[in-house]
Amino acid sequence: MSKNIYLDYASTTPVDPRVVKAMLPFFSKKFGNTMSLHSFGQEAQQVLEESRIVVADLMKAEPNEIVFTGSATESNNLALKGIAFANKSKGKHIIISSIEHDCIIESSKWLEKQGFEITKLPVDQYGLINPEDIKKSIKKETILVSIIHGSNEIGTIQPIEQIGKICREKGVCFHTDASQSFGKIPIDVKKMNIDLLSASSHKMYGPKGIACLFVKEGTKIEPILHGGGQELRLRSSTINVSGIVGFAQACRICQKEIQKEGKKMIKLRDKLISVVLKKIPNSYLNGHPKKRLPNNANFRFDFIEGESIVIQLDLLGIAVSTGSACSSAKLEPSHVLLATGLKHEQAHGSLRVSLGRWTTKKDINYFLKVLPLIIKKLRKISPFKKND
Amino acid sequence: MTKIISKAGSYNQKVVKCFKNPKNYGQIKNPDGVGEVGNPVCGDVMKLYIKVAKNKKGEEIVKDIKFETFGCVAAIATSSILTQIAKGKTLKEALKIDNKKIIKSLGGLPPIKVHCSVLAANALKKAIGDYYSRNDSKKNE
Numbered sequence: 001m002s003k004n005i006y007l008d009y010a011s012t013t014p015v016d017p018r019v020v021k022a023m024l025p026f027f028s029k030k031f032g033n034t035m036s037l038h039s040f041g042q043e044a045q046q047v048l049e050e051s052r053i054v055v056a057d058l059m060k061a062e063p064n065e066i067v068f069t070g071s072a073t074e075s076n077n078l079a080l081k082g083i084a085f086a087n088k089s090k091g092k093h094i095i096i097s098s099i100e101h102d103c104i105i106e107s108s109k110w111l112e113k114q115g116f117e118i119t120k121l122p123v124d125q126y127g128l129i130n131p132e133d134i135k136k137s138i139k140k141e142t143i144l145v146s147i148i149h150g151s152n153e154i155g156t157i158q159p160i161e162q163i164g165k166i167c168r169e170k171g172v173c174f175h176t177d178a179s180q181s182f183g184k185i186p187i188d189v190k191k192m193n194i195d196l197l198s199a200s201s202h203k204m205y206g207p208k209g210i211a212c213l214f215v216k217e218g219t220k221i222e223p224i225l226h227g228g229g230q231e232l233r234l235r236s237s238t239i240n241v242s243g244i245v246g247f248a249q250a251c252r253i254c255q256k257e258i259q260k261e262g263k264k265m266i267k268l269r270d271k272l273i274s275v276v277l278k279k280i281p282n283s284y285l286n287g288h289p290k291k292r293l294p295n296n297a298n299f300r301f302d303f304i305e306g307e308s309i310v311i312q313l314d315l316l317g318i319a320v321s322t323g324s325a326c327s328s329a330k331l332e333p334s335h336v337l338l339a340t341g342l343k344h345e346q347a348h349g350s351l352r353v354s355l356g357r358w359t360t361k362k363d364i365n366y367f368l369k370v371l372p373l374i375i376k377k378l379r380k381i382s383p384f385k386k387n388d
Numbered sequence: 389m390t391k392i393i394s395k396a397g398s399y400n401q402k403v404v405k406c407f408k409n410p411k412n413y414g415q416i417k418n419p420d421g422v423g424e425v426g427n428p429v430c431g432d433v434m435k436l437y438i439k440v441a442k443n444k445k446g447e448e449i450v451k452d453i454k455f456e457t458f459g460c461v462a463a464i465a466t467s468s469i470l471t472q473i474a475k476g477k478t479l480k481e482a483l484k485i486d487n488k489k490i491i492k493s494l495g496g497l498p499p500i501k502v503h504c505s506v507l508a509a510n511a512l513k514k515a516i517g518d519y520y521s522r523n524d525s526k527k528n529e
């Protein structure tokens with residue numbers, strides 16, 4: 001009776017078998033350290049530079065603008081702290097949004113303690129930032145604007161190109177966290193006026209533990225890891241060659257399949273959204289109906305709590321996630337949902353369903369069959385109004 | 389205490405079972421006492437209904453008990469197990485049920501979920517309190 005349906009691709013993805021295959025030689029056979037002068041090292045060095053070209057290509061950057069890191073969290077930390085410390089003589093003001101990932105929010109809080117000033121911009125009910133707000137908030141001391149591209153929770157895609165243009169005109173550095181969008185929707189750092197961009201391998205069918213930060217040539221930035229001087233002196237650490245090879249292979253596949261995959265995903269997603277909203281009373285979509293990641297659907301259901309829904313689904317073999325307070329380590333509802341104007345109890349009943357490369361119509365149909373039953377059951381237990 | 393890591397988060401199998409097939413949920417028509425509590429930690433709500441009768445010895449007992457819960461897996465599981473423990477007990481005994489007892493009968497809860505079991509224990513105390521105060525006011529009439 002129990003199935004195995006993974007609908008939590010926004011959390012992490014399985015590694016594509018084609019990626020695994022590309023990585024395998026780089027564990028025991030081609031294991032060299034890129035810093036070594038001998039042929040083992042040089043072989044590693046060469047494959048590193050080849051991989052850099054592939055990753056750069058997918059965002060239309062130059063290879064020497066890609067810095068490999070260990071995670072998107074690290075990339076985001078490097079972007080914020082690196083820009084802050086390199087430019088503090090110019091000013092100490094940074095602008096972010098209220099729906100950034102925790103690693104941006106926490107880095108900003110830490111920078112605040114170091115004497116930087118942070119402006120956190122609000123979003124509308126769909127999670128969209130008004131570019132005009134950015135324009136108004138930039139002042140002489142502003143050194144960085146950091147806005148997430150596609151929301152990891154509600155899927156909303158920000159008008160990055162417009163924001164980039166404003167920042168460029170004002171001469172302010174612009175960073176975007178593209179962890180969820182890179183590989184899923186086309187990105188052109190030049191056209192979009194992006195100075196820094198974070199991307200992650202394990203959200204796009206590559207291995208975990210590898211990510212990158214695009215740093216536009218000429219950008220003033222300080223490293224946060226000091227040591228052997230790898231990655232243009234911006235990220236000292238022995239190079240994770242197998243990881244980078246996997247990341248690059250994942251990029252190659254996305255490069256080839258991005259259009260087709262995007263179309264397939266949007267079709268499945270839109271079906272999922274329309275049927276849920278139709279079949280289940282008192283259900284709503286979080287995030288923007290159109291401007292959203294191809295693979296993200298985020299719902300909320302009145303009168304019930306998200307962890308209960310997630311575990312009920314898990315018992316049937318379906319993996320999804322929630323922004324409910326009960327499920328978080330801090331026992332607080334998702335700051336992203338609250339930023340869109342939801343009340344605590346509304347955020348409580350939220351459910352994120354994220355699709356991926358191996359999601360089938362059959363999976364979605366099964367999900368659509370069992371979800372209404374689960375919601376009904378939990379509402380029966382709830383003390384609140386239940387007009388099912 | 390051994391903890392079985394089931395498929396469902398960090399809950400043990402007993403908790404999952406109680407959550408999956410909760411007993412005694414819903415409302416009681418014309419209850420003798422109602423206790424409603426909110427969870428100050430995460431904002432959840434639990435409502436408990438009791439019906440009181442007398443046993444052969446003439447002691448007041450929890451004849452029927454039902455719950456309604458808006459909350460997490462632990463909140464639903466603790467509500468269910470609480471009703472099972474309390475049913476048939478004298479009010480005096482029932483008042484002694486605390487969250488430690490609830491957790492023990494569930495075979496343990498993840499530390500972060502202990503606060504949910506406090507909710508259940510408090511709801512029962514409140515429902516019995518409500519019964520007493522209704523009776524008092526009846527007597528005073």
Ligand code: FES
Pocket residue numbers: 325326327427430431432458459460461462463501504
């Ligand atoms: S009811 Fe919210 S954490 Fe248990």
